[in-house]
Amino acid sequence: MGKVIVVTSGKGGVGKTTSTAALGAALAQRNEKVAVVDFDVGLRNLDLVMGAERRVVYDLVNVINGDAKLPQALIRDKRLDTLFLLPASQTRDKDALTEEGVERVIGELKKYFDWVICDSPAGIEKGATLAMRHADVAVVVTNPEVSSVRDSDRIIGMLDSKTLKAENGERMEKHLLLTRYDSVRAERGDMLKVDDVLEILSIPLLGIIPESMDVLKASNLGAPVTLADARSAPAQAYFEAARRLAGEVVPVTVPGDKRGIFGKLFGRKAA
Amino acid sequence: MTKVLTDARSIRIKGRSFLAVVLSPDLPLDQWLDRLDDLAARSAGFFLDRPVVLDVSELPIKKPELKQLIDDLAERNVRVMGVEGARPSMLGPGMPPAMKGGKPASDVEVTAREPETETEAEAAAPAPQRQEAPQVRAIPQSLVIDEPVRSGQSIIFPEGDITIVGSVASGAEVIAGGSIHIYGALRGRAMAGSIGNTNARIFCRRLEAELIAIDGIYKMAEDMDSSLRGHAVQLSLEGDTIMADILF
Numbered sequence: 001m002g003k004v005i006v007v008t009s010g011k012g013g014v015g016k017t018t019s020t021a022a023l024g025a026a027l028a029q030r031n032e033k034v035a036v037v038d039f040d041v042g043l044r045n046l047d048l049v050m051g052a053e054r055r056v057v058y059d060l061v062n063v064i065n066g067d068a069k070l071p072q073a074l075i076r077d078k079r080l081d082t083l084f085l086l087p088a089s090q091t092r093d094k095d096a097l098t099e100e101g102v103e104r105v106i107g108e109l110k111k112y113f114d115w116v117i118c119d120s121p122a123g124i125e126k127g128a129t130l131a132m133r134h135a136d137v138a139v140v141v142t143n144p145e146v147s148s149v150r151d152s153d154r155i156i157g158m159l160d161s162k163t164l165k166a167e168n169g170e171r172m173e174k175h176l177l178l179t180r181y182d183s184v185r186a187e188r189g190d191m192l193k194v195d196d197v198l199e200i201l202s203i204p205l206l207g208i209i210p211e212s213m214d215v216l217k218a219s220n221l222g223a224p225v226t227l228a229d230a231r232s233a234p235a236q237a238y239f240e241a242a243r244r245l246a247g248e249v250v251p252v253t254v255p256g257d258k259r260g261i262f263g264k265l266f267g268r269k270a271a
Numbered sequence: 272m273t274k275v276l277t278d279a280r281s282i283r284i285k286g287r288s289f290l291a292v293v294l295s296p297d298l299p300l301d302q303w304l305d306r307l308d309d310l311a312a313r314s315a316g317f318f319l320d321r322p323v324v325l326d327v328s329e330l331p332i333k334k335p336e337l338k339q340l341i342d343d344l345a346e347r348n349v350r351v352m353g354v355e356g357a358r359p360s361m362l363g364p365g366m367p368p369a370m371k372g373g374k375p376a377s378d379v380e381v382t383a384r385e386p387e388t389e390t391e392a393e394a395a396a397p398a399p400q401r402q403e404a405p406q407v408r409a410i411p412q413s414l415v416i417d418e419p420v421r422s423g424q425s426i427i428f429p430e431g432d433i434t435i436v437g438s439v440a441s442g443a444e445v446i447a448g449g450s451i452h453i454y455g456a457l458r459g460r461a462m463a464g465s466i467g468n469t470n471a472r473i474f475c476r477r478l479e480a481e482l483i484a485i486d487g488i489y490k491m492a493e494d495m496d497s498s499l500r501g502h503a504v505q506l507s508l509e510g511d512t513i514m515a516d517i518l519f
Contacts, residue, residue, distance in 0.1 A: 124423075146441075150422050153440045157421030200440065200458070202419055 002033075002113045004106060005245070006135035007177075008159075010151030012122030014143045015179040018215055020119040021049045021224035022235070023139070026242035028083035029226070032114040035074065037105075038088035039131035040121040041096055047087045050077065051222025061089040064101030070108050079227055084113070094127035106134045124158060132163050137173045137245070139206060143180050144192040149200055152176075156203060175206035177241060182211040183256030194254055207241030209234050210255035283487035287466050288429050291322040291352065293373070296330060296340065304343055311347060318349040324370055328356025337361050372427075412449070419455065420445060429466050441481060447471070462489070469508050474518070478504040485513055 007020045017040075024036040038046035041061060047053040052075045058068035063086070070086075077083035086109070089096065109116045120131035132138065138159050142152040156174060165172045178197060185191045198205060209215075210233050218228035226235045226242075233255060243250050296303045311317060325344075327337065341351050353370035354362060362369055412431035420426055420435060422442035429448040438455035445451055445459070448466045456477035464471030464486040471485055478499050482491050485508045496515065503518040 150441050153422040154442065157424050157443075160418070160421070199456075200438070202438070 002110045002116055003137060004110060004116045004118065004135045005137045005139055006118045006120055006132045007139045007141060008120035008128060008132055008155050009122065009141040009148070010124060010128075010155040011143075011148045014141050014148050015209070015215075016122070016141050017045045017049050017119050018219060018225070019139065019141050019177055019179060019209070019238070020046060020117050022226045022238040023242050023245065024083060024115070024117050025077075025080060025224035026226040026235075026239050027115050027117075027246065028077070028080045030242070030246065031082060032246075033082045033084075033112065034115045034117065035084045035086060035109050035113045036117045036119065037086040037109070038119050039097070039127055040119065041088045041127060042090065042093040043121065044088035044090050046119050047075075047085065048222060049219050050085050050224065052077070052085050052087070053222070056087045059087045059089040060105065061092050061096045063105055064096070064098060070105065079223075094121070094125065094130075097127065097130050099130065099133070102130050103134060124154065128155075129158065129162055132159055134164055135159075135172070136165070137175065139175050139177050139245075140201070140203065141177045141179055142197060142201070144178060144182075144186060144194070144197055146192065149192065149197055153201060156201065174203045175245070176201055176203050177206045177209065179209040180211045181208050181255060183254060205252050206244055207237050208252060208255055209237045209241075289322060291324045292318070293324045293326050293355065294344075294349075295326040298330065298332075300332075300336070300340060300343075304347075307347065307349075318347070322352045323349055324353050324355055324373070325351045325367070326355045327361070332361075334361045334363065338366060341366060414447075420459070422459070438477075439475075450474070457483075460484075463506075464508070471508070473506040474504075476503050477501055478515075483513065488513055 007016050007023070009016050020036050024034045028034040036046060036050070037060065038044050039060070040046070047056055055075050058073035060073070062068040063070050063073050073086055075085045075087065077085065106116060118131045118135065121127040140152050140155060142148050159172045159174055160166050163172055176198065178194060181194070182191060186193045194205070194208060212232065212234045214229050214232040215225050215234050218225040221228055225232065226238045229235055230239075237255065240250050240252075325341070332340070337354070337357065344351055351367045353367050355370045355373060357369055359369070413434065414426070414428040414431070415434045415436070416426060417436050419437035420439045420443040422440040425444040425446065426433060426435075427446045429446075431447070432449035432452065433445055433447040434452040434454070435445065436454045439445055439453055439457050439459045439461065441458040443459035444462070445453075446462045446465050449463065449468060450472045451461045451463045451474070453461070453475040455475070456479055457473075457475035458479045458481070460482040461473050461475070461480060462484040463473045467486060469486045473483055473485065479501065480492060480495070482489055483506055484490070485506065488508060488511055490513050499515050499517065505516045505518050507514050
């Protein structure tokens with residue numbers, strides 16, 4: 001049976017979809033079978049970031065309603081044989097999702113895939129609660145900024161109370177993925193530092209993704225950043241996060257800390 | 272017209288818990304009312320001066336029927352102070368407000384007594400209070416929470432002290448009848464002595480609170496001495512002022 005991961009945050013625009021795609025592609029490059037599921041019914045974006053928008057025929061709502069079978073709706077990635085996308089419907093809204101329907105689809109996906117990664121919509125309403133409901137592991141995406149941190153804290157509270165695991169008295173495994181981190185600005189005090197965020201949220205750190213132009217570039221190309229430019233700093237950080245998700249012990253490096261005297265000189269010249 | 276607010280005294284807002292009698296009617300309602308008449312005949316004046324809450328969560332009725340039921344009860348001198356388990360559409364103006372968050376207490380014994388005169392029954396009204404006292408004492412006086420309190424969560428414990436081994440996040444609230452002990456940072460709201468306890472205190476490892484209150488006297492983050500921020504602090508009430516001491 002595969003593991004179900006929910007990528008969630010509460011706040012919008014912090015990088016849930018980007019991280020879902022990047023982690024999915026990173027895990028698939030380890031030759032593990034991965035399905036990424038878009039739960040943002042009505043505002044789907046994962047298909048664009050994965051570069052599959054022109055191949056969507058059936059979607060999650062069709063499968064839930066029984067209009068299509070799961071294999072008909074799954075889209076295989078053109079670059080990675082082991083990566084699949086289950087898109088959301090753009091013409092419906094979150095009310096089209098039902099508790100039983102989601103349970104059935106997730107149950108089926110778990111049988112065929114090693115990893116089922118659910119891209120949660122923003123907010124704390126039905127879409128977000130259904131996306132987290134059947135998860136085994138939660139990846140909480142947070143920006144180093146106060147409103148994002150507070151929303152993540154709210155979501156962690158919900159992960160501990162509204163999920164099946166929580167209702168069965170088990171503990172939901174939760175990981176913090178700090179995205180859009182800029183060490184220079186954090187040092188200046190414009191951004192929260194890693195330790196501040198960890199202190200407030202008190203959950204283990206999965207990775208720190210540096211703020212980078214490469215992320216936006218990859219999104220617009222329609223490729224997860226771990227596929228578009230595997231050597232870029234954000235891609236490297238996502239690869240490390242994926243290894244930690246898979247259970248490997250990899251020390252977390254704060255981006256920018258490794259930069260030596262040459263990096264600093266070069267950085268200044270470039271700016 | 273704008274009003275000039277000159278009085279700087281703060282308003283005390285307190286919580287207080289009372290024991291109410293909860294009636295849970297069942298269908299058909301006329302038969303239930305007959306049984307209620309029966310009970311009232313055996314124990315005259317039982318409902319007199321008692322707060323009564325109507326629990327309709329198990330009752331599939333609509334607004335007109337609920338209104339009729341409340342009127343029928345009023346005819347029997349049963350005054351309903353609130354309705355529990357009603358959908359918002361079932362209540363309207365002129366009807367008792369919705370109540371929620373009730374805690375179960377043990378069943379109230381209705382003592383069978385010979386029908387007596389009205390005046391004697393009224394004199395007997397304080398008697399039930401003697402039954403209430405042991406119930407309150409039976410409830411544990413402290414609540415310990417081993418996890419951080421997350422934004423949006425509220426921990427309410429009117430019966431006594433709350434101890435939290437962890438932090439209280441911004442946007443979370445902790446409300447205790449007694450004192451509040453936080454072994455972590457207090458970033459949200461903490462309200463101690465909520466049911467009127469001037470001796471209640473708030474302790475925290477690190478004060479970064481949005482709001483603190485003791486016995487209804489509150490202080491917002493802006494009104495707090497900035498030198499306290501980030502320190503281990505004890506807060507207590509002296510008259511109408513919240514006093515803060517840095518703990519070492």
